[in-house]
Amino acid sequence: MSDIKTFGIIGTGVIGAGWAARALARGLDVVAWDPAPDAEEKLRAAVANAWPALIKMGLHEGASQDRLRFAASLEEMASSADFIQESAPERLDLKKSIHARLDAAARPGVMIASSTSGLLPTDFQADCATPERVLVGHPFNPVYLLPLVEVMAGEKTDPKYVELASDFYKSIGMYPLHVRNEIEGFLSDRLQEALWRENLHLVNDGIATTGELDDAIVYGPGLRWAFMGVNKTFHLAGGDAGMRHMLEQFGPALKLPWTKLEAPELTDQLIDNMVEGTKAQTEGTSVKELERMRDDCLIAIMNALKTFKEGAGRLLHEDEVNQINSVQSFTRFEKGMDIPAAPMELYRCSVRPDWVDYNSHMTEAAYLIAFGWATDALFRFIGDDEAYRASGLSFYTVETHINYFQECSTGDPLKFTTQLLGLDEKRMHFFHAMYHAQTGELLATTEQMLLHVDMNAAKACPIREDVYEALQAVMAAHAGLDVPEQVGRQMAIKKK
């Protein structure tokens, strides 16, 4: 654990406030200063705005927004901090004078890191009496979520502080990337800036809108970049021969006007460096394994985005809706409908990738998720649809009993049968069986009791008449069916 307890912040805009939120969520004290008149109010609002996300990430012991203190001056902040993070506007003259003042006020050994996106620490050190503890720690917005922080030394920085700062950043959940050569824009921003400037050119030349350019990223290469940089990506695009083949194939394209940025000469030395670099990155992992990992990550990301219907996730969502509508045979009860005296087959699906564990076996909880979709199909059949729930009515599960019989794996086709066991004005009691849709093998069963609730009043209430009629029709059809043997089972290990 780090012995840094109080994190000092100067500059409380989007970046400074992001630092404050991250440090507070990790259980640190934060002392902040900014010369703007309404800075404290805005900072507290920004931290409060970030807090729900931080709760979702999991707060650490002692985490509290109350541990944020606004200092009366730069000097008071600097003298009470164990680590100082400067996030002032990107003006060299301003940053230089701030660093001189911070350095004068900070206790010996207290590191002073700048959030600058591209200016050089050597310049910040110019007027500092103890420049050896001054360096760059460049984060990414939102700072409270994104782990990357580029750590870069100036000419006078003592290397031990690069290590100490990296340790501190790690202790607050970040990924410190040591930028070994002092260069404007560092690594990440140089790459981003190239993308950004090409983007500006395309808008400037009237080729595309900002929205089209964003689409060109989020539906394609951007999905890969969430876990695989351009080098590893291109290594994979080269097939079994990797980066070397890729450079042979696309090397000539470097001469083409495919961006306004001219490429360096593709010398033998550069080719070797690219090949050696990606070889080191992927050491011990075959292209096949990397492809599998890439595919798994892409599928997981697209599924994650499905919840929020963003980008590629929106497509998956729409696709799923279309699929459900096309696969399910009869979807809604109508008066006079003939319901056979047999468990109803309302739902089919395949075992999804997010339902399995690292062995590709469906998890215990995923059986319940799949049963939940079968329940959803029953809801649709009886007329408990989105409009029903929007009106404040819904069924809540109060009790569930599951019997597990067989494992299943990703992609296995499943079919479900549903038998109504009991019904009154406010409750239904049913039984789902899950089968392998091809072999017919019984995989699992569940028995559930659901209570009908008025969600606004948060209490039980009668089922709406038309929905109740549909349930009564099912109940009438199922009244003579045998009760499955799993219903009402009691677990016990007899004492010997």
Next chain:
Amino acid sequence: MSDIKTFGIIGTGVIGAGWAARALARGLDVVAWDPAPDAEEKLRAAVANAWPALIKMGLHEGASQDRLRFAASLEEMASSADFIQESAPERLDLKKSIHARLDAAARPGVMIASSTSGLLPTDFQADCATPERVLVGHPFNPVYLLPLVEVMAGEKTDPKYVELASDFYKSIGMYPLHVRNEIEGFLSDRLQEALWRENLHLVNDGIATTGELDDAIVYGPGLRWAFMGVNKTFHLAGGDAGMRHMLEQFGPALKLPWTKLEAPELTDQLIDNMVEGTKAQTEGTSVKELERMRDDCLIAIMNALKTFKEGAGRLLHEDEVNQINSVQSFTRFEKGMDIPAAPMELYRCSVRPDWVDYNSHMTEAAYLIAFGWATDALFRFIGDDEAYRASGLSFYTVETHINYFQECSTGDPLKFTTQLLGLDEKRMHFFHAMYHAQTGELLATTEQMLLHVDMNAAKACPIREDVYEALQAVMAAHAGLDVPEQVGRQMAIKKK
């Protein structure tokens, strides 16, 4: 639905094979041709390699690898296809001659799309008799997963084919992006290429390795790019004033050497276009809402990557392991340990963002996931650890009974108690109760029966002696405890 039944492919490398896999998974027939002597074998292997991922995404009706046919000639392929996708090497002379032959052999109205990464369709049309159906459809690797396809017309392309091709691509789950102006590298590759060439410069100048440069993306900006392009990202970075403020703040940086690509002059017209563009992209959504969406997506993506321990997901995984180790009080049974005659408190956690529905309420299945972690804590206590499972031994849940009492929401702190109800050589029967850790309110309970199995033999077997001893000690301590009222409950709605 599209009336395109047979998808024709020429060029069966990484991209062509990716197209084949996507089309087959969507239930189309695919006919392919490539002049390489072992092309068919390699193509079938590549499709087979992609298939597990496609199963995870969900195969469509009729999907089969058997519906791939390898044609004897380019002409045979072209004459039997309803849509032709050309994925030949990036050599203009080669592509021109291929397109002339495809055009001569294809039936009237059959579209011919090129997968080229940056060459121009007008050039491909030069020797075609019916150039109006020739265009670009540029996909991204892996084509069978990534949805983006850039659609671009040449000078002689009939605009109706841009629409028809887009409709077809949509029908196979893709996101067609119409590139409205014919330009080398299109949109996505121009952006990617700028990033790539800056990357090559940084390696060429000895500034960084390929691995460092990849890290500079995947732990930071790359996580955003999976769902938010550079323009929307920068709009958000500008705070409430959005893109205009962003351009004011970072406009001067466009003059700085933060990449080798020179920026265009930031004229009033360009500023207006950028501001208007992002305004159109975010119409009707406040910066606060966008920030919430961005945070939710980032959290979901990082959690998705946690499963595969890749990039930011690896950090989350490590963080979680550290947290579990620091929070849980006593972790492993030792001989002679005094076990109190009370349910054991072995596990605490908070309700995670991936455990809740769109209303932020914990889902039914998530209660079971949380109970699973409590079971995991019991496993650790009795010595059923990773080494135990690696030796082929494990407990399988065969029966579960859950009672739900109260809803809970993201971030709610949970604590669990565990009571052993029964034990023999091959089985254990226990009861978990889940409480709100602050209010003490009972949220849910579960009763479970677990069977001890030899995973290699796939059958029940005795619990290993040391683990059994630990369980016996717990059983002895719990023998006199009252049986919770939820144990052995039977569900029923009495008939009136």
